[in-house]
Amino acid sequence: MTEHTTTHDAEEDARNRDILIYINGELYPRDEAKVSVYDSGFLLGDGMWEGMRLHDGHWAFFDDHMDRFFDSCYAVGLDVGMDRAGIADALRLTAEANGMTSDVHCRLMLTRGTKVKPFQHPSLSRSGPTLVIIMEHSKPAEALQAQGIRLASVPQVRGLPHSQDAKFNSHSKLNCVIACLQAEAAGADEALMLDPHGFVNTTNACNFFIIRKGEVWTSTGDYCMNGVTRAKVIELCRDNGIPVFEKNYSLYEAYSADEAFLTGTFGAQTPVASIDGKAIGTGDRLLTQHIRALYKQAIARDIAVRQAG
Known part of the structure; x- marks a missing residue:
């Protein structure tokens, strides 16, 4: 198994x-x-x-x-x-x-x-x-940074805001649990969920980013959790001259990405190893590592401000 x-x-x-x-x-x-x-x-x-x-x-x-x-x-x-x-x-x-x-x-x-x-x-x-x-x-398992997460695209979608707005970090997580079960049945670790229009959106547990030709892409944000770490990554990219776009894109672009990573408070930035069995990039993940370093610096700055206050 x-x-x-x-x-x-x-x-x-x-x-x-x-x-x-x-x-x-x-x-x-x-x-x-x-x-x-x-x-x-x-x-x-x-x-x-x-x-x-x-x-x-x-x-x-x-x-x-x-x-x-x-x-x-x-x-x-x-x-x-x-x-x-x-x-x-x-x-x-x-x-x-x-x-x-x-x-x-x-x-x-x-x-x-x-x-x-x-x-x-x-x-x-x-x-x-x-x-x-x-x-x-709780320290995130270091092996994940080298190994990466295996994702599978699933039929369960992130729905429209007037059904259950994904921006709510609510206890009602059945939609995401179903997606996770579908991914597990496909032999993956977690689910890559699409939006109601078929564009790549988020995973069952985290926000999702891809990197293509030095550009960082993530979903429009219309159907995903308004993640604190997601927002920090977008802000850090903009502040450090890294092109970042909130846009619609399909599995076509995700499969052929140079790098991909997930964002969340627990794991910060977790690399993606594969999507639907297709390896993502060469495994170098240089820009992901750079963003991860910038994020650690942002935490240190935030803590320093609180200590000074």
């Missing part, structure tokens, strides 16, 4: 067996951290989340993540129950309790809360939101 990798593969760390998890202001040992089966997140996937990384005691691009998180919650009438300073305090409490300062990944999750009956209507969530913070000691 073919072994599958993902963009979220991490080095094993025994300390994660004993982490403390934040639930609505309290900290619980990992095996005791639970929410109600009546919670709207469990029942319906009714919630929003953010993935963030801790570097030298500071959350990289914290304001960008909070902008997306609060905008998403507001758009679906989900009361966060605190401001971003309150979120920062909850993050600090959890990190300190776990003795975490760097190489840490956080999943911040907010649902509409516990329902009085197991049905859909939002008015049945009457006890306030459920806020959960899971932090793990």
Whole structure:
């Protein structure tokens, strides 16, 4: 059986067996951290989340993540129950309790809360939101940088905004899970999803870029997650004289790309080895490595500003 990798593969760390998890202001040992089966997140996937990384005691691009998180919650009438300073305090409490300062990944999750009956209507969530913070000691597996991810284009698409807007980082991930299952059935690691018009869009878990003749291409952004790392890569390319285009393109251009990579908070920039069994480029990935170095510098600058503040 073919072994599958993902963009979220991490080095094993025994300390994660004993982490403390934040639930609505309290900290619980990992095996005791639970929410109600009546919670709207469990029942319906009714919630929003953010993935963030801790570097030298500071959350990289914290304001960008909070902008997306609060905008998403507001758009679906989900009361966060605190401001971003309150979120920062909850993050600090959890990190300190776990003795975490760097190489840490956080999943911040907010649902509409516990329902009085197991049905859909939002008015049945009457006890306030459920806020959960899971932090793990987490370093992306170094082997991925050499090995790369194998993608398969799949029939499951990223839909139109008026069906379920892909810009929501919501708990409702069935669309992406189906795509991932289709890719796995095709012998790949993850899915390359198209938009409703058949143009290359994103993967089931990350944003997607290709490099052709020194130019960096990504989708228009109309149907993909408004990724923080995606936006940083586009900004870094523009600031450093690297031609970058948000445009429609097809699998034709993706197959014959010189390089391709995925972006996400966890893996930053993860190279793509193949698409539908077709090797991408020669494996040199020089521009991908340059962009990865620029991104590391951007994190360092962001942390320096926070430390100075």
